[in-house]
Amino acid sequence: MKYYIIAGEASGDLHGANLMKALQDQDAHANFRFWGGDLMQAVGGTLVKHYKERQFMGFAEVILNLRKLLGLIKFCKKDIAIFQPDVIIFIDNSGFNLRIAKWAKEENYNTQYYISPQVWASRASRVEKIKRDVDAMYVILPFEKSFYDGYDYPVHFVGHPLIDAIADRTQISEHEFCAKHDLSNKPIIALLPGSRKQEITKMLGVMLSVVEDFKDYQFVIAGAPSQERSFYNTFIKQANVSFVENQTYDLLSVSTAALVTSGTATLETALFKVPQVVCYKANAISYQIAKRIITLKYISLVNLIMDKEVVTELIQHELNTKRLKHELSKILDDQERIKFFLNYYELEKKLGGKGASKKTAELIFESCKSNRF
Template sequence: MRYFLVAGETSGDMHAASLMKGLLAVDPEAEFSYFGGDAMAAVAPGMVMHCRDLAIMGFWEVLMGLRKILRNLKTCLRAIEDFQPDVVILVDFPGFNFRVAKACKERGLPVYYYIAPKVWAWKERRVERIRAYVDRLFIIFPFEVEYFRGKGIEAIYEGNPLLDELNISPLAAGESEEFFALHALDDRPKVALLPGSRVQEIRATLQRMGDLSVDYPDYQFVIAAAPSISVDEYAQVLDEFPDLAIVHGDTPG
């Protein structure tokens, strides 16, 4: 089969890469085309656009970047038309992916949504779009089965990919000493700092996060850096707050 996937963020790239591996296990002749990142590219060729070129956050940023969003959408739909997939798989990233889903539905293409938007917490009106545009919805929280059933949508739950990644992490394997040594971590209690995988949100939040290392010196604050973002983006705050630690490209999605 031919699969077109859209993953617009680092976490989506990692989860989509795992999905591609699973698809190849049951469909060795699978062909892929995708908007994604380095993790997906490591599984199979077929990248149309890198996810780092898709991510935009904030009201004003979206407004100012509207032309770019529409251009990316046009590129995506043209790539889908050229590739002629058997199914389109959308991974989270609802702001962009609902537009793709609507266009694909209008073209008669099957649309699968992997990792449903958290509509039970934010923008519940998006349920109507899921019902209208999505043929199969795959979820990662067991309680979502009943939630979506109550909305007239039969969602499919097969587990949470993040838990799978945690189960094979060095810490789960009892290799914490090696992991700590590799990333220059000491024996203080750890607090993970998660500034996100978009340059805009990293720049907006990391300075405030750095202040915590000064306010609470008995704890070691560790930045979980997104593998798709250059370590240079973190350099300024690391220079300003030398007690901060960073783990780059070695954290579960």
């Protein structure tokens, strides 16, 4: 069968690649055409556009690049029409994907959505559009099913794909990791500043401002696969810290603590049982808009899933050197760390067991077969 998959940014590339592998197990003749990244490309099929071509952070950046985005949407519709897939699979990335889904449903394509847009965070009115345009939704957060139930839209809770991604990785010891990257034997504090240039620039400078206050530790920046090494060089020289490229999971597996930009990385850090401080700072205009439409108590997935403050969130003006130094000192305390570990184990239980990609692939494949016959 022919599968057209649309994913955005690094996390979508990861989950898209794992879903493609699971679909290949179901369908020996799977033919993939996709928007994604290097991981999806490694599985096979045809990469149409790399996610690096449409990485815009916040409302202001989207508006500034609106002409480019509209051009990409037009191109995507044309490309789908030429390919004539049996199913279109959308992965997160709501701003782009919901626009394509509306058109696709009008054109009578089979539309399947893996990893729900965060309609529970803002603009819940979008649920009506999803009900109209999406044939099936596969959610990965436990509270999302009850949210959609409230709108009379049945969805499938398949568990979180990060459970699989982390469990299936090749293990590396701390000694091996440090030797490989020429690190010292000091405990490691990981810096995860995000994947987009705008957010890395805003976040990493503040993160590095506390390095001199923790001389008994070594700080290591996790380079995002979406950015070149050269982009980080100024930051590395500025604070004399270490850098690893596209090896975030290995880094987290040997880290004592982490400073993490809000997003999927907060959940990844928690699943590696690493105490963390969550950081977020946006363009001033984007932040003011977001404040008015987002209705959540928390911004990190860890706190949202647990429905309590497990990790400290330093947002906008609260993300400063003084606060960050204080919060990092706290999570290095042994008693505080025990609390983290207990909460993290409870979090993992809530996310369900392994097999999210497999479950989703089975359901999508069955949907395709039903549509064919």
